[in-house]
Amino acid sequence: MASTLIFSLVALISIITVPSSMSSPKASVKGFEVRLIHRDSPASPLYNPRATRADLIKSSGRRTIARQNYFNWLMSNKTWSRYSSSYVWAPIDQSPGDYIMRFKVGTPEVETFGVFDTGSHLTWLQCEPCERCFSQTIPIYNPASSQSYEKAMCGSVVCNTASGARCPNPNSECKYEINYMDGSFTEGDVATETVTLQDDGLSGSISLQNIIIGCGHSNVDTTAGYPAPGIVGLSRQPSSLVSQIPLHRVSYCIPSKDKGNHSSVRFGSAAVITEEETQTSLLSGQYGLYQLSLEGISIDGTLLNISRSVFDMTGDRGGVFMDSATTFTLLAFDAFIEFKLGMMNALSDFKPVTDVDGLFPLCYDYHSGFRLDITPEIVFHFTGLDFPLGDENTWIVNSEGNLCLAMSLNEGSSDYTIFGMYQQQNVNVGYDLDNNIVSLKYGDCE
Incomplete structure (x- = not known):
């Protein structure tokens, strides 16, 4: 069954960076490959060794229902606010996505991970200082410790590009707000940051500078236990990770349980577009x-x-x-x-x-x-x-x-x-x- 897959590391391409003076959020890279990890694999930071096979099947089914709720909200074309009297809170154990992607963020680098999500428009993670944050298995990211973190201002190209961006007034810092119909939400600063993708040191890494991210200072996740610290957004919107890389191509290959243990996602020129x-x-x-x-x-x-x-x-x-x-x-x-x-x-x-x-x-x-x-x-x-x-x-x-x-x-x-x-x-x-x-x-x- 898909929820019992165990995935192994794959090699990345050699280190490629772009100049720190680069003003565009797009990173000048050609192509790279990163592993994907099933959330229920022992290699996953979300792994629960006490979960039975029946528990895993039920969780997969509930995540499908939760995803359906997200699409319902997305396609309703409404601005959903948690302050609304009609706001509906979903049951626990509704965190979306079966696969996660590890990456590092900031300078110096700090390791984190997020749900691999082709339906989300922005890569975001929980950030200090927390007005409200949920528990996670790793320390919450502190952008004050990063030399490459830069908040976006209202009216900037970055702010105008970021999905979910809002401006309290024209001269303020750019904020974002993403609300989900299942009761989860994230709010915080729109910023640019260095994102590093790697294979845990086995074969190198690739650094993407000036990537648009959301740094969430107020976040709620309705999931039981420890949800992922954030989302790796891979939709077709301009603020997604794939849209910020020249050669807007992405591919992935997920094996079934009996077909091996290798799963990866490839970006740019490394993506496989078949005949x-x-x-x-x-x-x-x-x-x-x-x-x-x-x-x-x-x-x-x-x-x-x-x-x-x-x-x-x-x-x-x-x-x-x-x-x-x-x-x-x-x-x-x-x-x-x-x-x-x-x-x-x-x-x-x-x-x-x-x-x-x-x-x-x-x-x-x-x-x-x-x-x-x-x-x-x-x-x-x-x-x-x-x-x-x-x-x-x-x-x-x-x-x-x-x-x-x-x-x-x-x-x-x-x-x-x-x-x-x-x-x-x-x-x-x-x-x-x-x-x-x-x-x-x-x-x-x-």
């Missing part, structure tokens, strides 16, 4: 998300009776998005109803059983003769690309040992579809933002 026949268009879309054009879904060669309009975006409804912080794929209502019916018809020789955890909508008793080698082929038909789902991308063993479909219904009112990380296993996923291309190709993620 044309594996590509589909990256739509301009809204919200800075990675939006794709999906034309339909087929089961065993039969195209399901789903209107194309179900996958198109109209106003603040619909659309199909790739996301690194959603575990299991969520289908829009009409698509899910047809998909579930099609799967049940294709597996009519077997009787579905109820998932005791209430996370998965279609499960079969593994002891009744149900096997992966008899399951139907599922193909997502993106524009110009027919993408089949492998068995390991489709089915998951639940806490009772039954095989369950690792996709579910999006119950949000915006009726969108999210293609989650479980369905991206064993696939090199490449984004070329300059040419509006997404490439999806199965391969060895070693």
Whole structure:
């Protein structure tokens, strides 16, 4: 299962820095590679050795629901304030994202880490002095100790670029505020800082100067235990990490449990954008998300009776998005109803059983003769690309040992579809933002 993956270090490219006098937030680098760590791996600073396999499955499911809430808020196109009387606090254990990325920040360097998130627009971390901070497993970053930290002023290029920026008055320091519908929020200073990505000294590091960050002095995370100190924002917005690096390309390759233990993300010229026949268009879309054009879904060669309009975006409804912080794929209502019916018809020789955890909508008793080698082929038909789902991308063993479909219904009112990380296993996923291309190709993620 994806939540039990253990990932190893990968080498980075040689040290590359840019002049300290550089005024642009963009770092002059060509390409580099960094490891990703599953949050439930023993290599993760968020690892809980007491968590059972059932606990991990439930946590993954709850994170998918929390991510759905985030997308609902994002697509509602509203300014959500925690001071609102209608503010809703979510249950605990809702921290988004299955993967984290280590990095160092400041001069001298201080090690930290954040959730790897293609749906967030700004890289932020908790900072001293804390007006309100949540507990974390490492010391909270103190920008006063860094020679390269510089607050942004209102009216500056940095302030105008940063997502979530606000100015109390035109001559003040630039602030940011990000509120999440699950009750989490972060507020603080917009700044530029040196961010260093490395492989823990095995093969060098790369320093990115004048990177826009959010330094959060007032933060709340509703997660039980110790959440990540912040977020590594990798959306298409100008203030994301990938957008601040020339050659706006990023790729990652996540193996399934039985395919090895190597996972990495590559930036710039190091990103792997595979050949044309594996590509589909990256739509301009809204919200800075990675939006794709999906034309339909087929089961065993039969195209399901789903209107194309179900996958198109109209106003603040619909659309199909790739996301690194959603575990299991969520289908829009009409698509899910047809998909579930099609799967049940294709597996009519077997009787579905109820998932005791209430996370998965279609499960079969593994002891009744149900096997992966008899399951139907599922193909997502993106524009110009027919993408089949492998068995390991489709089915998951639940806490009772039954095989369950690792996709579910999006119950949000915006009726969108999210293609989650479980369905991206064993696939090199490449984004070329300059040419509006997404490439999806199965391969060895070693």
